[in-house]
Amino acid sequence: MRTVEWHEGRVRLIDQRLLPSEFRVVELTEVEAVARAIREMVVRGAPAIGATAGFGMALAALRSPARDREGVLRDLERAAEILRAARPTAVNLAWAVERVLRRVAEERDPGRMREAALEEAQAIADEDVAVNRRMGEIGASVVPDGATILHHCNTGALATVDYGTALGVIRAAHEQGKRVHVLVDETRPRLQGARLTAWELQRLGIPFTLIADNAAGHFMRTGQADLVLVGADRIAANGDVANKIGTYKLAVVAKENGIPFYVVAPTSTVDLSLSTGEEIPIEERPPEEVTALTLMGKPVAPEGVPVANPAFDVTPHRYVTGIVTERGIAYPPFHLTLPPLVEGGTE
Ligand code: MRU
Numbered sequence: 001m002r003t004v005e006w007h008e009g010r011v012r013l014i015d016q017r018l019l020p021s022e023f024r025v026v027e028l029t030e031v032e033a034v035a036r037a038i039r040e041m042v043v044r045g046a047p048a049i050g051a052t053a054g055f056g057m058a059l060a061a062l063r064s065p066a067r068d069r070e071g072v073l074r075d076l077e078r079a080a081e082i083l084r085a086a087r088p089t090a091v092n093l094a095w096a097v098e099r100v101l102r103r104v105a106e107e108r109d110p111g112r113m114r115e116a117a118l119e120e121a122q123a124i125a126d127e128d129v130a131v132n133r134r135m136g137e138i139g140a141s142v143v144p145d146g147a148t149i150l151h152h153c154n155t156g157a158l159a160t161v162d163y164g165t166a167l168g169v170i171r172a173a174h175e176q177g178k179r180v181h182v183l184v185d186e187t188r189p190r191l192q193g194a195r196l197t198a199w200e201l202q203r204l205g206i207p208f209t210l211i212a213d214n215a216a217g218h219f220m221r222t223g224q225a226d227l228v229l230v231g232a233d234r235i236a237a238n239g240d241v242a243n244k245i246g247t248y249k250l251a252v253v254a255k256e257n258g259i260p261f262y263v264v265a266p267t268s269t270v271d272l273s274l275s276t277g278e279e280i281p282i283e284e285r286p287p288e289e290v291t292a293l294t295l296m297g298k299p300v301a302p303e304g305v306p307v308a309n310p311a312f313d314v315t316p317h318r319y320v321t322g323i324v325t326e327r328g329i330a331y332p333p334f335h336l337t338l339p340p341l342v343e344g345g346t347e
Contacts, residue, residue, distance in 0.1 A: 001014070001025070002125070002129075002161050002162050003016075003043065003045075003048050003157060003158050003159075003160065003161055003162065004043060004048055004051045004052045004055065004125060004161055005125065005161075006055055006058065006118070006121065006122060006125075007027065009029070009062065010027040010028060010029050010059075011027070011028045011029075011034055011052065011055040011056065011059060012025055012026070012027050012028075013025070013026050013027075013028070013037060013042055013043045013052065014043075014158065015042050016041065016042060016043060016044060016158055016196060017040070017041060017042060019158075019195055019196055019199055020195055020196075020198070020199040026042060028059070029059065029063075030059065030063075031056050031057075031059050031060045031063075031079045031082055031083065032082060034052060034053070034055070034056035034059065034083065035056065035082045035083050035085070035086040036086075037052070038052060038053065038083070038086040038087055038093070039086045039087060041190065044154075044159065044192070045154065045155065045158060045159020045160060045231070046090035046091070046092040046093075046159070046231065046232065046233045046234075046265070046269055047092050047128050047132075047159065047160040047161065047165065047266060047268070047269075048158070048159050048160055048161065049086075049087060049090055049092060049093050050090070050092030050093055050095060050096040050124065050128070050268065051096065051121075051124055051125040051128055051160075051161045053083045053086070053093045053096045053097050054096040054097070054099070054100055054120065054121035054124040054125065055121045055125070056079065056083050057076060057079055057080065057083070057096075057097060057100040057101070057104075057117055057121060058100070058117045058118040058120075058121040058122075059079075060075060060076055060078075060079030060117075061075075061076060061100075061104065061113060061114045061117035061118070062114050062117070062118065064076070064114070066110065067110060068110060069107075069108055069109075069110060069113065071110075072104070072110050072113045072114070073104070073105065073113075076100075076101060076104060076117070077101075080097045080098075080101055083097050084097055087283055088281040088282075088283050089233045089234055089242055089280065089281060089282060089283045089311065089312045090233040090234060090269075091233070091234040091268075091269060091270075091271045092233075092266075092268050092269055095268050096121075096124050096268075099120060099124060100117050100120045100121055100124075103116050103117070103119075103120040104116050104117050104120070125161045126161075128160055128161040128162075128266070129160075129161050129162045129163055130326075131266045131268075131326040132160050132161075132162065132163035132164055132165060132168045132266070132326075133163055133168070133172075134326040135165060135168055135169065135264055135265075135266065135324055135325065135326050136163065136164075136168040136169050136171060136172030137172055138324055138325075138326070138328060138329060139166075139168070139169030139172065139229075139262070139264050139324040139329070140169055140172040140173040140176055140178070141329075142169075142227070142260070142262055142322065142324070142329070143169065143170070143173040143178060143180060143227065143229075144178075144226065144227075145178045145179055146178075146179050146180075147173075147178070147180055147181075147226040147227050148180075148181045148182075148183060148224060148225050148226050148227075149170055149180060149181070149182050149183065149225070149226065149227045149228070149229050150182075150183045150185065150216060150219065150220065150225040150227070150228045150229070150250065150254075150259075151166060151167065151170065151182050151183065151184055151185065151193070151197060151228075151229055151230065152185045152187060152193065152228075152230045152243070152244055152246060152247055152250055153185070153187045153192045153193060153197070153230070153231065153243070153244035153246075153247075154167070154187070154192040154193060154195075154196035154197045154200070155167045155168070155197075155229075155230065155231035155264065156168070156171075156196070156197060156200040156201075157200060158196050158200060159196075159231065164200075165231040165232075165264040165265055165266070166229040166230050166231045166262075166263075166264040167197065167200065167201075168264070169229055169262075169264050169324065170182060170206065170229065171204060171206065174204070174206050180206065180207070181207045181208065181209070182197075182201060182206060182207070182208035182209070183208070183209055183211050183216070183219055183224075183225055184197050184198055184201065184208050184209065184210045184211065185211060185213050185216055185246065185250075186210060186211065186212055186213055187213065187244060187246065188213055188246075188290075188293075189289045189290045189293065189309065190289055192244070193210070194210055198210050213246055216249075216250055216253065217249075217253045220253050220254060220256075220257045220259055221253070221257055225259060226259065226260075227259065227260050227262070228250055228251070228254045228259060228260070228261045228262070229262050229264060230243050230244075230247050230250070230261075230262075230263055230264070231243060231244075231263070231264055231265055232263050232264075232265040232269050232323075233269065233312055234269060234270075234271050234274075234280050235263070235265060235269055235270045235271065235323065235338070236271060236274040236275060236276050236277045236279065236280060237270075237271075237272045237273075237274060237275050237276075237334075237335060237338060237339055238275060238276050238277075238317050238334055238335045238338075239317030239320055239323060239330070239332065239333075239334025239335065239338055240276050240277025240278075240280070240314055240315065240316055240317050241263050241265075241277065241314065241315045241317070241320060241323075242277060242280045242282070242312045242313070242314050242315075243263070243312060243313070243315065244311070244312060244313075245310055245311055245312055245313050246313070247312075247313055247315050248313040248314065248315045248319075251315040251319035251320065252319060254319070255318075255319050260321040260322075261319055261320055261321050262320075262321055262322050262323070262324055263315075263320055263322075263323045263324070264323075264324040265323065265324075265325065266325060266326055267325050267326065267327060267341065267342045270325070270338060270342045272338075272339055272342055272343070277314035277315075277316065277317075278314070280312075280314055282310050282311070282312050282313070282314070283310070283311040283312060284308075284309060284310055284311070285309045285310075285311045286309065287306075287307035287309055289309055290307045290309050291303075291305060291307060317332065317334050318332075320332070320334070323338065325341060325342075327341050327342075328341060
């Protein structure tokens with residue numbers, strides 16, 4: 001099944017908190033429950049939360065008791081606010097919400113407005129799969145045969161509606177018959193690499209080795225990584241990239257060692273309204289994500305310790321070799337190459 005889908009009037013999600021131990025599917029019928037699922041990371045990954053928010057808007061439209069156009073729009077504005085507040089960094093969430101709102105506002109009849117909301121949400125989900133496959137094809141060109149690829153967090157089918165962004169590129173290279181090996185960063189504190197990327201790669205039969213986050217620098221300095229591939233949650237107009245915490249450190253060490261560092265993201269992740277990454281809001285998550293981890297069945301930190309837990313960091317554009325999108329690869333200077341790619345759709 002897809003990571004996110006519409007099923008008989010409900011939003012159906014794979015509960016990613018339980019993987020790899022348990023594969024459980026949840027079905028949601030209220031926009032508040034959809035926002036909670038995003039906040040609590042039942043579903044995560046920028047494109048996946050975008051598609052989920054789109055379906056959340058469809059739920060709100062279908063459940064709105066309003067009889068006239070203004071009433072439906074009011075209910076949708078309220079739903080939009082609830083969804084936008086769920087997680088702040090990935091711009092795909094706000095992008096999908098706006099897209100449904102804009103489409104619904106084109107209609108006059110409340111019945112048509114409800115249908116249009118679901119049609120648009122479904123289009124967002126379907127396009128995401130097509131976009132990922134296209135990025136896979138385009139991005140595979142930067143993967144040499146025999147490459148060892150360092151990868152952070154989870155950017156696979158689970159982070160999208162299906163197929164994946166950076167992991168989609170790895171998957172496409174593998175499907176083309178290239179021999180690839182993935183170094184999977186475990187990605188503390190929520191371990192998306194160890195739990196989700198390792199699970200996906202195992203099922204796809206793509207060779208990989210799981211490493212502790214702290215080992216990545218060692219592998220790069222000793223010539224055991226040829227390429228770094230990551231996803232993104234928001235990219236500013238100058239090419240600064242917000243992605244899972246720890247990405248910045250990888251980019252700096254990659255540059256120091258002359259290793260190409262590519263970001264793979266759909267154009268819906270690029271926020272041209274922000275001129276630099278300084279303006280990207282960074283989500284701070286609960287301290288328990290850091291302290292409640294257990295080792296040998298025991299908590300890893302004393303009770304009540306002060307914790308800082310930013311979920312994302314910003315990698316300045318000077319560390320980025322290229323940005324792979326569904327419309328082609330942008331290369332530096334990104335402030336000149338990225339906007340036309342996003343606005344014009346040229347390759
Ligand atoms: O906190 P998460 O798990 O939602 O963070 C996910 C990431 O940082 C991914 O790298 C990013 O969303 C791109 S995934 C296609």
